[in-house]
Amino acid sequence: MTASSHDVVVVGAGIVGAACALECARRGMRVTVLDRDVIGGGSTAAGMGHIVVMDDSPAQFALTQYSRQLWNELRDDLPAEVEFERSGTIWVAADEEEMEEVRRKHSYYTSRGVNAEIVNSAELAILEPNLRRGLAGGLLVPDDGVLYPPCAASFLIERAKAQGVAIHLGKAVQQIGRGRVRLSDGREISASVVVNATGAWAPELTPGLEIRRRKGHLVITDRYPGFVRHQLVELGYLKSAHSISSDSVAFNVQPRKTGQVLIGSSRQYGAESAEVEAEITAKMLQRAQYYMPGLAQLSAIRAWAGFRPATPDKLPLIGPAPEDPATYIAAGHEGLGITTSLATGRLIADQLTGADSSIPIGPYLPSRVAQEPSHV
Amino acid sequence: MSEQITLTVNGIQVSVxxxxxxxxxxxxxxxxxxxxxxxxxxxxxxxxxxCYECRVKIDDVSHCRGCQTLCEHGMNVRTDD
Amino acid sequence: MTSAGREQFDVIVVGAGPAGIAAATRAAECGARVAVVDDNPALGGQIWRGGAEKAEDMQAREWMNRFQKVGPRLFPGTRVIGQQQSGMLLAEERDVPRTLRYRTLILATGARERFLPFPGWTLPNVMGAGGLQALVKSGLPIHEKRVVVAGSGPLLLAVAAYLRRHGAEIPLICEQTSWTRLAGFGFSLISHPGKIAQGLKLKLGLGFVPFAANCWPLAAQGFDRLESVLVSRNGEKQEIACDYLACGFHLVPNNELAALLGCELRGGFVAVDDFLRTSVPAVYCAGELTGIGGVELAVVEGEIAGLAAAGDESAARALFGNHRKLQKFVSSLARAFAPREELKSLSSPETIVCRCEDVTFARMGGHASSRAAKLHTRCGMGPCQGRVCGPAMEFLFSWEAASVRPPVFPARVASLSGMETELEVESDRTTGGTR
Structure with a gap:
């Protein structure tokens, strides 16, 4: 790590930092990655690992669609330990009202080139026999997938290393700005651009960023191959999980390639410790069993909690920091960082090289949030 | 002579x-x-x-620890289901 | 106190081995309302496994009879999986969830064997030394079976003697430590005459069973189950045909519940004061969890913790002298039976270290910490939650232990869902676990 030999220093070796480093190196930049801990040890390790298209907003849809396509292109290169599986997502509708949402979502997706099929109550029961009877149906999005995020981040880092990227783990960064990085051990590195890819911790290095930690819990079971076949998400998720202020839980389960069932999800603001909380875990599991009663008897082997880096408009910050053109932000991906990491890498590299992006970048620029602090 | 318990392991009767x-x-x-x-x-x-190496299915419940479970009459034990 | 069907205990003891039995008995004798929760089907823990009827040891029988006389509530086959909130444990009896309320908690969760990987150690019939003993106590016939007993620690002799009494043939006991260290250990025993007597008794039971120091397993061999063991004996290789290999490298504390409750640990053991109070208010700790020191130390610690938890500090204080004397045994045991460096190179690259996820030595080795290895290889992420591979990794790679995540043991999803039934009084289950 000698001074000013870097075009780009990426702080954070989570999946977003890894994707940024890889993409910048591919464009010929000299890149170094720093992380205070291990590869993929922060929110990357805590998350579910879904590759999913979502449409809370047109910009979210554009980013997730683009990034999912990048993952699907990469699919054949992913080593076994990434555990990538094109499991598909089923958005589960509990009642007729939610079936309305299924139909809206179906037309939104299909008119924009995303495969989706409406399934009725009987078809849903065949696709997922362990869901409770009497659900109204759902929307199957067959090209969504799941993967194991820490190994996916490692895979991207390995590719980046093959492109000449240097990586230094166990190096805590104390301060960044104006093309300089100060490590906790007192050393300084300079670079043309410093990318803050520290996710939920990004405001510690770039004060004023509108990123808050939104705590989430997950529970994983022992191996029950075939118990769940698709990623399942309740459509009530739209109502419960996305309410900005209060704690909430939603039914969201995933089949892992190992045969394990990953059970989520919960959302809390204001929780500082990543300690597992018995009460919200219980609520989350109750919700899951309400949709999937058979879960009750499965053996749960581990529960954990982590933080999503949440922004007020639920879109990530990808681009130059409002007051420092030498600092780029690649953070604030909330619960979609695994899906949108690859697109984030592209959009950062596009901006640094002046290339045209595949999707308009305006909605993700950090300056948008600085202008209108928060809308509820 | 202690009382014998009869159960099945993979469908085969065993008395213990x-x-x-x-x-x-x-x-x-x-x-x-x-x-x-x-x-x-x-x-x-x-x-x-x-260690969880003795996990078996007991009366249709998977992943039960065989070493911590006492045999009972009529128990149905399956391995590797 | 019973209110609206809910029950509260003054003292809950987790673990019904020697420390737990002594703790519960002493606390109950002081008039406290006591419950004992244990994962095993009967009273006794590992060393006194099987309850009073099966006990072959006077001390065990005496304590178990005394326990039954004061009648603390025993919940056998019940494992504690976490803490719902302060003062309320969440437990599972088979797959039925229970909550147990306490004013004071005594952790007496004991120890388990340290397992170290070597080629073939995952073959069926390679077991822990205590592991095989436990299975024999649980009904496994051992008569006329050939059993190589290997690893480290006083447990090897106890197990060999037990197996021999039950008709096994023991071609060799392999103790990895050196004669020098063993002699040093014997020397330090002079201040513990009781231990020497115990050692002699064991020796008598063992007759002419060959015992080798500087001896450890290199490989377990066989196709789909064990057929022979290759050992290193004073630098020479020796192959021994056998039916079982009973192999454990001394003991490590079952500290997961203590860690999850936030008790301060030192070197993996729970830090306690003279009254065996942990760093967490109202949580005491007794037995092997505070240091591996054997049954006598465990019993006196149980007594102290039980008395202190029930409020009789002066009676507890009266035991301090004996406690301090027995405690000296902890460090001499640790010194004598510390695994030697050579054991770090037993594994081949393809030897499995994490048996739940089948993670090999080679895959783990490239990582910088247990957390990195865990995240990127899944080692320690299976149902044993790292209880087997964790201590092995700490030894092999000098890594710190990975943090403990709830539940303490795998548990049914329903049990973690707050749908628990509060404890109900069932008269046929009050004591003894002898049904």
Whole structure:
């Protein structure tokens, strides 16, 4: 790590930092990655690992669609330990009202080139026999997938290393700005651009960023191959999980390639410790069993909690920091960082090289949030 | 002579003295408890409920520790289901 | 106190081995309302496994009879999986969830064997030394079986003697430590005459069973189950045909519940004061969890913790002298039976270290910490939650232990869902676990 030999220093070796480093190196930049801990040890390790298209907003849809396509292109290169599986997502509708949402979502997706099929109550029961009877149906999005995020981040880092990227783990960064990085051990590195890819911790290095930690819990079971076949998400998720202020839980389960069932999800603001909380875990599991009663008897082997880096408009910050053109932000991906990491890498590299992006970048620029602090 | 308990392991009847654990009944039936994720045969290691190598299906519940469960009349034990 | 069907105990003891039995008995004798929760089907823990009827040891029988006389509530086959909130444990009896309320908690969760990987150690019939003993106590016939007993620690002799009494043939006991260290250990025993007597008794039971120091397993061999063991004996290789290999490298504490409750640990053991109070208010700790020191130390610690938890500090204080004397045994045991460096190189690259996820030595070795290895290889992420591979990794790679995540043991999803039934009084289950 000698001074000013870097075009780009990426702080954070989570999946977003890894994707940024890889993409910048591919464009010929000299890149170094720093992380205070291990590869993929922060929110990357805590998350579910879904590759999913979502449409809370047109910009979210554009980013997730683009990034999912990048993952699907990469699919054949992913080593076994990434555990990538094109499991598909089923958005589960509990009642007729939610079936309305299924139909809206179906037309939104299909008119924009995303495969989706409406399934009725009987078809849903065949696709997922362990869901409770009497659900109204759902929307199957067959090209969504799941993967194991820490190994996916490692895979991207390995590719980046093959492109000449240097990586230094166990190096805590104390301060960044104006093309300089100060490590906790007192050393300084300079670079043309410093990318803050520290996710939920990004405001510690770039004060004023509108990123808050939104705590989430997950529970994983022992191996029950075939118990769940698709990623399942309740459509009530739209109502419960996305309410900005209060704690909430939603039914969201995933089949892992190992045969394990990953059970989520919960959302809390204001929780500082990543300690597992018995009460919200219980609520989350109750919700899951309400949709999937058979879960009750499965053996749960581990529960954990982590933080999503949440922004007020639920879109990530990808681009130059409002007051420092030498600092780029690649953070604030909330619960979609695994899906949108690859697109984030592209959009950062596009901006640094002046290339045209595949999707308009305006909605993700950090300056948008600085202008209108928060809308509820 | 202590009371004998009759149960089935993979459909085969086994009789054991009361107080025998399921892990032992499985071994007496000539079975092993499970195959590992890379398909190695596995049998009990710790004997005290810690290692989870003796996981079997008991009366349709998967992943039960054989070494911590006492045999009961009519119990249906299956390995590797 | 019973209110609206809910029950509260003054003292809950987790673990019904020697420390737990002594703790519960002493606390109950002081008039406290006591419950004992244990994962095993009967009273006794590992060393006194099987309850009073099966006990072959006077001390065990005496304590178990005394326990039954004061009648603390025993919940056998019940494992504690976490803490719902302060003062309320969440437990599972088979797959039925229970909550147990306490004013004071005594952790007496004991120890388990340290397992170290070597080629073939995952073959069926390679077991822990205590592991095989436990299975024999649980009904496994051992008569006329050939059992190589290997690893480290006083447990090897106890197990060999037990197996021999039950008709096994023991071709060799392999103790990895050196004669020098063993002699040093014997020397330090002079201040503990009781231990010497115990050692002699064991020796008598063992007759002419060959015992080798500087001896450890190199490989377990066989196709789909064990057929022979290759050992290193004073630098020479020796192959021994056998039916079982009973192999454990001394003991490590079952500290997961203590860690999850936030008790301060030192070197993996729970830090306690003279009254065996942990760093967490109202949580005491007794037995092997505070240091591996054997049954006598465990019993006196149980007594102290039980008395202190029930409020009789002066009676507890009266035991301090004996406690301090027995405690000296902890460090001499640790010194004598510390695994030697050579054991770090037993594994081949393809030897499995994490048996739940089948993670090999080679895959783990490239990582910088247990957390990195865990995240990127899944080692320690299976149902044993790292109880087997964790201590092995700490030894092999000098890594710190990975943090403990709830539940303490795998538990049914329903049990973690707050749908628990509060404890109900069932008269046929009050004591003894002898049904």
């Amino acid at each position: 003295p009361r107080g025998t654990t399921v892990a032992v009944a499985v071994l007496l039936a000539g079975a092993i408890c499970r195959h590992s994720v890379t398909d190695e045969p596995r049998a009990p290691l710790c004997g005290m409920g810690v």
